[in-house]
Amino acid sequence: MPSHDLLIIGGGPAGHVAARDAAARGLSVALAERHLLGGTCLNVGCIPTKVLLGATNAVAELKAQQKRRLCSGEISFDLKALMQRKDRLVAGSRQAVEKELAGLGVTLFTGAASFTGPTSALIRTADGDTPVDFRHAILATGTRPADFPGLTADGCRVLDSDALLSLQTVPQSILILGGGAIGLELGEWLSRLGTAIIMVEAADRLAPFEDPEVSAQLKTALSRDGWKIHLGKKAVSLQTVGDIARCELEDGTVLEADLALTALGRRPNTDGIGLEAARIATDGRGFVQIDDHLRASATVYAVGDVNGRALWAHAAMHQARHAVRSILAASSAPYPFPSMPGCIYGTHEVMRVGASARELAAAGRPVSISRSLLAANPLAQAHGASAGLVKCVWDGEQLAGVTAMGWNVSHLVTLAQALITQQTTRNELDSLIFAHPTLDESLEAALMHAPRERFGEA
Amino acid sequence: MPSHDLLIIGGGPAGHVAARDAAARGLSVALAERHLLGGTCLNVGCIPTKVLLGATNAVAELKAQQKRRLCSGEISFDLKALMQRKDRLVAGSRQAVEKELAGLGVTLFTGAASFTGPTSALIRTADGDTPVDFRHAILATGTRPADFPGLTADGCRVLDSDALLSLQTVPQSILILGGGAIGLELGEWLSRLGTAIIMVEAADRLAPFEDPEVSAQLKTALSRDGWKIHLGKKAVSLQTVGDIARCELEDGTVLEADLALTALGRRPNTDGIGLEAARIATDGRGFVQIDDHLRASATVYAVGDVNGRALWAHAAMHQARHAVRSILAASSAPYPFPSMPGCIYGTHEVMRVGASARELAAAGRPVSISRSLLAANPLAQAHGASAGLVKCVWDGEQLAGVTAMGWNVSHLVTLAQALITQQTTRNELDSLIFAHPTLDESLEAALMHAPRERFGEA
DSSP states (O other), rough: EEEEOOOOOOSSSSHHHHHHHHTTTTEEEEEEEEEEEHHHHHHHHHHHHHHHHHHHHHHHHHHHHHHTTTTEEEEEEEHHHHHHHHHHHHHHHHHHHHHHHHHHOOEEEEEEEEEEEEEEEEEEEEEEEEEEEEEEEEEOOEEEEOOOOOOOOOOSEEHHHHHHHOOOOOSEEEEOOOOOOOHHHHHHHHHHOEEEEEEEESSSSSTSSHHHHHHHHHHHHHHHOOOOEEOOOOOEEEEEETTTTEEEESSSSSEEEEEEEEEEOOOEEEETSOOOTTOOOOOTTSSSOOOOTSSSSEEEEEEEGGGSSSHHHHHHHHHHHHHHHHSSSSSSSOOOOOOOOOOSSSSSEEEEEOHHHHHHTTTOOOEEEEEEEEEGGGHHHHHTTTOOEEEEEEEEEEEEEEEEEEEEEEGGHHHHHHHHHHTOOHHHHOOOOOSSOHHHHHHHHIISSSEEEETTTT | OOEEEEEEEEOOOHHHHHHHHHHHTTTOEEEEEEEEEHHHHHSSSSSHHHHHHHHHHHHHHHHHHHHSSEEEEEEEOOOHHHHHHHHHHHHHHHHHHHHHHHTTTTTEEEEEEEEETTTTEEETTTEEEEEEEEEEEOOOOOOEEEOOOOOOOOOEEEEEHHHHOOOOOOOSSEEEOOOOSHHHHHHHHHHHTOOOOEEEEESSSTTSSHHHHHHHHHHHHHHHHTTTTEOOEEEEEEEEETTTTEETTTOOOOOOOOOOEOOOOEOOOTTTTTTTTTOOBTTTSBBBOOOOOOOOOSEEEOOOOGGSOOOHHHHHHHHHHHHHHHHSSOOOOOOOOOOOOOEESSSEEEEEEEEEHHHHEEEEEEOEEEEEHHHHHHHHHHHTTTOOEEEEEEETTEEEEEEETTTTTGGGGHHHHHHHHOOOOOHHHHHOOOSSSHHHHHHIIIIIIIIEETTOOO
């Protein structure tokens, strides 16, 4: 039976980085991916959505200037060509991953793996079953679109995000169930192609994981762009009826559109991977339980989406690196579970890093807030941006969090994070020269020139 | 005779910031501006060029995707509306400056000031001459477009950048003399409006103050966009002939275009301001000489463009803040003359911060270089960017400089600067989480994942 120092189950960002790091440091590594290397992020997640948004950005920039009557024009997309471009870029990156791992001597299996014991697994490939022994394993099987009874993608007029990313015709209208990152990004893309957007979110605000002010500004901006947004409304049914998608809300309202997207979150890929055999437990939501070392058992680390801690590709990669370091080291430090930066992309972007005001206040910290409006930034003005803000959260005198909504604010995320994690002092901030004019100055304005309000006060 | 703690001559970024800071701290301040508050930056520099580039960015994004045959479309601008929008934005900011300074009790004069002695000046306003006494003065009169014999803007077919920013008709072609930031930005703008660009630069590369690799990549990208670029060519004459602009180069080549722009650098505004009376000297290029405290004399500080040290608005503001602190403090530290971040905007942006490899090598430092290509970054790919790079300069193990060329790289400038000025260690870099996918990852790739080459070796 082939034996490896490390078996990795799942070839998404976490599996890829773990395999690369471990193989580069001399471990014998096997990686089993049942579908496509690159996982959700590369194949049906962050990357293809960014390709679609990047390619259609001209529409957003055009509209912003048309509103100001500075220009006229029209842009029409060849959806087939756009999808081919996306597929080519994705395939190219996938091949690069495969080549890199093969070059490092990683044994790659295309097949589903399941644990048969604490140090053994079976990989089912097209060529038959291969039993594999391992000293350590990293479980990184990720998540897939969640569905709920009555609200399930049917592949006809009701699609999940995986299916929507293979769209062949632009719908006249789409009903998006879920106002989180996935629904927002795909909605922004389709809106640029001319699709009318109807969005339903059960929570009382869009992007419910973000700062409430960000949610509010997002709603204003998207409503101004023509989106019909239903907040605090639960859908009770969603199905294809004839050639349309039909959704009934709790209050009896019926919504119809050419197409519907269910974007109701993600659920972990933990079925059929022999968790019991490896003595791995799941939590109430089905995510793999881990200890503070990212271990799901004595021999298995669980990293990335599958442990449910931070559903971001960069979080997955960060955890993967830690797991490999732990496997290589005699002793290991606990994983710090750092606060993860996050972005939502589109015409109206969202970024956040560090703590939120609510979190800090709940922990009894003395919280204050300072803000700047994007409309006061010359670069944002130049791009016709009228909505948006940058908001800094202070824990006493220490910068603890930054969030923002508006034109290009994803570009502020690493700068904000560096200032927070390096615990930049007021003096250091003073000596940081912000080039003029930059969008970064909107962060400077919130950091340095805005009054601070005690959180919780009006 | 009215007497003030501080007289500021020039109401550009330096004068504005100095007046605000000094007045906010209780000094009695007079500010004389002979033309428009906001100076070059706000009225005929950074801001209007960014408005014009921002408004036309849709064209660049559209072209990048059209090249990949993903869409078709056309955008046509209403130049008059665009100019009005620019003028409105600029006027709004100017009014905000005026209101802020008036609110702080600054005495504002619209008029040219000239020193009549070390602590006295005369301000010539429309209402007559006003003599003013001061304890301290800050000279911040800035610069204006340079001209050279035979190459002077004539206001007819040969314009300087001030005049080009009031253009009323889009020319079919323009001949731009000077391949620095001003020529590049205005060229990018006109190119988006459909103007054919002919650029002549006396140095052997574009953007001669930037890294040579940046210059080379810029030339490749702009040539691909259809620019005709003549490097290492000196113009001997440039004039309006009939209804065209005609330029003769040293080698006898004759270039013709609808319009010409002289963008041959800037020269200081030092005429008629009584430098002798205030015992202020100028250097060989006409810039005001200063000591290491930014002082041009015992009573006068000279900050911003007029001292010729760093012709950036943010440099001017930084110096102004230092001058005010020095005036307020009993003792004063010398000005550190920090390395200034700088950007050139447009479709192909440039950013730089910190030291260049050449500078460090000339100082005998052990220099190495690491690079990433923008074409490997998913966000740059998504926006159709194929050119560009991020280049890190290392002094031993310490990050000493970063420069970049390509799509949106101006957004990397403050992050790079923070990492340099905070002397971020390798460990701190390791713990900095780069969100995926972001353009910031192109900096991460150059910082963390690229091999380092000794500078000077192939």
